[in-house]
Amino acid sequence: MKRINKKSLWFIAGMIILYVILSSTGSMSAGPTGYTGLEDFPALSPDDETLIFPYAHNGTSSLYKMAMNGGEAERILPPDEGFSFEEPTFAPDGESFTFLKKGQVEEDVYAQLMLYEYGSARPLTEKQHNVLDTAFTPDGKSIYYTMYRNGVVKDFEFRKMNLDSGESEVVDHSVDFKFGAIDMLSDNEIFYLNISAPFEFSDQLMFADLNTGDQTPVTLEESYESQAGHGPALSHPVLSSDHERIAFADVGSTTKSGRYIYNIFVMDRNGENIEQVTNVQDYAGSPTFFHNRDRLLYTRDRNFGTSRERDLEYWIVDLENNIEKELMIDMP
Amino acid sequence: MNRLEKHIEKILNQMQSDEEERAEMKEEMLTHLSSLKEQYEEEGHTSKQAEKKAIEEFGDAGLVGNGLQETMYPYQRSLLYVIGFATIALGIFLHFAFLATFNEPSLGWLAIQLTFGTLVTLVAMNIPLLGRFYWSVGALVFLNAGWNGFSYFAIIQFPELQTILFGIYLAVLVLTCLTFIIRNSYFHSIDETNDKRNRRLKKVSHIVNILAGALICGVAIFFVYGFIAMIGLNWLVLIPVSFVVGWLLFYKLLIKLIARKPVASMIPALIVIVLFTVVTLRPLLL
Numbered sequence: 001m002k003r004i005n006k007k008s009l010w011f012i013a014g015m016i017i018l019y020v021i022l023s024s025t026g027s028m029s030a031g032p033t034g035y036t037g038l039e040d041f042p043a044l045s046p047d048d049e050t051l052i053f054p055y056a057h058n059g060t061s062s063l064y065k066m067a068m069n070g071g072e073a074e075r076i077l078p079p080d081e082g083f084s085f086e087e088p089t090f091a092p093d094g095e096s097f098t099f100l101k102k103g104q105v106e107e108d109v110y111a112q113l114m115l116y117e118y119g120s121a122r123p124l125t126e127k128q129h130n131v132l133d134t135a136f137t138p139d140g141k142s143i144y145y146t147m148y149r150n151g152v153v154k155d156f157e158f159r160k161m162n163l164d165s166g167e168s169e170v171v172d173h174s175v176d177f178k179f180g181a182i183d184m185l186s187d188n189e190i191f192y193l194n195i196s197a198p199f200e201f202s203d204q205l206m207f208a209d210l211n212t213g214d215q216t217p218v219t220l221e222e223s224y225e226s227q228a229g230h231g232p233a234l235s236h237p238v239l240s241s242d243h244e245r246i247a248f249a250d251v252g253s254t255t256k257s258g259r260y261i262y263n264i265f266v267m268d269r270n271g272e273n274i275e276q277v278t279n280v281q282d283y284a285g286s287p288t289f290f291h292n293r294d295r296l297l298y299t300r301d302r303n304f305g306t307s308r309e310r311d312l313e314y315w316i317v318d319l320e321n322n323i324e325k326e327l328m329i330d331m332p
Numbered sequence: 333m334n335r336l337e338k339h340i341e342k343i344l345n346q347m348q349s350d351e352e353e354r355a356e357m358k359e360e361m362l363t364h365l366s367s368l369k370e371q372y373e374e375e376g377h378t379s380k381q382a383e384k385k386a387i388e389e390f391g392d393a394g395l396v397g398n399g400l401q402e403t404m405y406p407y408q409r410s411l412l413y414v415i416g417f418a419t420i421a422l423g424i425f426l427h428f429a430f431l432a433t434f435n436e437p438s439l440g441w442l443a444i445q446l447t448f449g450t451l452v453t454l455v456a457m458n459i460p461l462l463g464r465f466y467w468s469v470g471a472l473v474f475l476n477a478g479w480n481g482f483s484y485f486a487i488i489q490f491p492e493l494q495t496i497l498f499g500i501y502l503a504v505l506v507l508t509c510l511t512f513i514i515r516n517s518y519f520h521s522i523d524e525t526n527d528k529r530n531r532r533l534k535k536v537s538h539i540v541n542i543l544a545g546a547l548i549c550g551v552a553i554f555f556v557y558g559f560i561a562m563i564g565l566n567w568l569v570l571i572p573v574s575f576v577v578g579w580l581l582f583y584k585l586l587i588k589l590i591a592r593k594p595v596a597s598m599i600p601a602l603i604v605i606v607l608f609t610v611v612t613l614r615p616l617l618l
Contacts, residue, residue, distance in 0.1 A: 005457045005458050005461075008457050015446055019442065019446055026436070
């Protein structure tokens with residue numbers, strides 16, 4: 001009977017040595033350092049004069065503010081070990097703002113809703129709640145927010161909190177799966193992105209009356225053709241201050257290799273007159289309307305699709321002539 | 333065992349034939365060697381001299397054995413070497429790509445990649461010993477193809493150019509694995525009595541069945557990735573993995589069925605391929 005080839009033993013030994021050598025070279029690597037740079041979702045004050053934005057150092061982001069007419073950025077909150085401060089939202093009076101304090105314990109991701117006022121921040125929700133989106137009512141007295149109660153999708157909740165009393169209640173509103181990008185037109189009128197169940201690809205922009213439950217979908221004009229594989233991406237939709245226009249990010253074109261190129265689109269609130277207002281060749285997202293000027297602030301990622309490491313910049317596009325200009329940030 | 337039988341045994345030890353084929357070949361070669369020996373004895377040589385001359389004329393055991401291996405199972409050993417070394421090389425390339433992209437190695441990934449590459453190469457080195465276990469060898473190469481296919485979900489995190497290059501490498505490697513498996517199963521399902529038409533039918537049947545298996549296991553691997561990406565590594569991953577194991581066990585039976593009824597054994601696979609095609613193309617047709 002043929003026995004095992006003796007060279008096999010040498011080969012196995014060689015492979016073990018190879019693994020040891022390769023793993024020892026790996027242990028000498030620097031290790032993951034985390035992202036350092038601008039983060040998504042900056043917030044523009046109601047008078048368009050102040051920008052609050054998250055900036056990450058080695059993967060942990062803190063909040064900074066900067067005057068829109070220039071000058072050095074100033075850190076608002078010191079970093080909290082293991083937590084990132086993200087997604088600021090200005091109150092209508094521009095004096096306070098909310099943000100999400102995000103952290104991870106083992107595999108559970110938390111996002112606690114915080115309110116910054118009078119120079120300090122206080123929590124509005126429990127630590128274990130994973131808050132997704134927030135919107136002030138126009139009078140600034142209440143906040144609507146969506147969240148996963150225990151970090152799981154099936155526990156999706158839509159809630160309203162009275163900021164004076166700190167009490168919150170579940171808002172009875174029909175949910176297909178979940179919704180996001182909420183914006184309040186009045187105390188009871190809401191604009192949001194209705195998000196379909198995974199793989200259904202039927203996300204829908206919606207206006208709704210929370211008192212009557214009436215929903216008015218925004219039907220995109222028929223001539224509009226998104227280049228996204230499963231219909232328009234409708235990423236990060238926002239409503240203008242006069243509630244007449246909607247901006248969103250979508251796949252406007254693709255590279256030769258099929259990589260998506262995202263740009264910002266603006267349309268009327270009824271889905272008509274869709275116009276691509278940016279012309280980047282990588283990624284433009286999280287648009288924000290200026291409140292008093294016909295401009296749009298957006299985030300651009302030059303490394304999108306070409307590197308795992310992001311390289312975010314803030315840009316402003318003038319909606320009258322579509323001229324784009326980078327907003328230079330002078331970090332301390 | 334006499335000298336002639338020992339020589340035949342050495343020849344057979346170079347080949348991956350199973351016991352049945354081995355016994356047939358042994359009988360044929362023994363008949364041939366014995367007649368040669370008789371010829372030399374008739375020429376006046378002693379029994380020992382006649383045996384020696386017959387063996388010399390028959391040829392060196394290593395050369396004859398390797399020649400027969402390549403004649404009966406052409407390129408199979410070479411393909412195994414290619415798959416094994418390419419899997420090891422991919423592990424090394426991926427290791428440095430992980431370091432360059434993420435600043436940290438993936439030692440678990442490297443260990444699995446090198447283990448698969450080592451196992452396949454060891455089979456190539458010991459094909460006379462292990463090649464006869466054709467289903468086990470096919471299953472090993474199939475799992476190797478599946479693991480390399482799963483690596484696709486790692487390489488899509490690399491920069492675009494690296495993703496394209498690694499993607500091409502993976503595609504060629506997986507196709508080479510599938511080619512080996514089809515040939516491996518085919519060679520073990522044919523015999524001398526099969527005519528050309530029957531052999532062609534068997535070949536087509538193996539191609540269709542392996543293609544169906546690749547589709548089933550490809551979808552299963554996608555779900556494994558989906559479960560891991562969305563809810564982390566947990567027992568739910570065993571559900572799609574069980575489909576891969578189930579198909580491999582089913583294919584063991586199928587190889588035997590293809591040897592007897594190549595057309596009938598194609599039907600389940602064809603149904604799978606048609607269903608997969610309809611589901612995939614449905615959005616385009618609607």
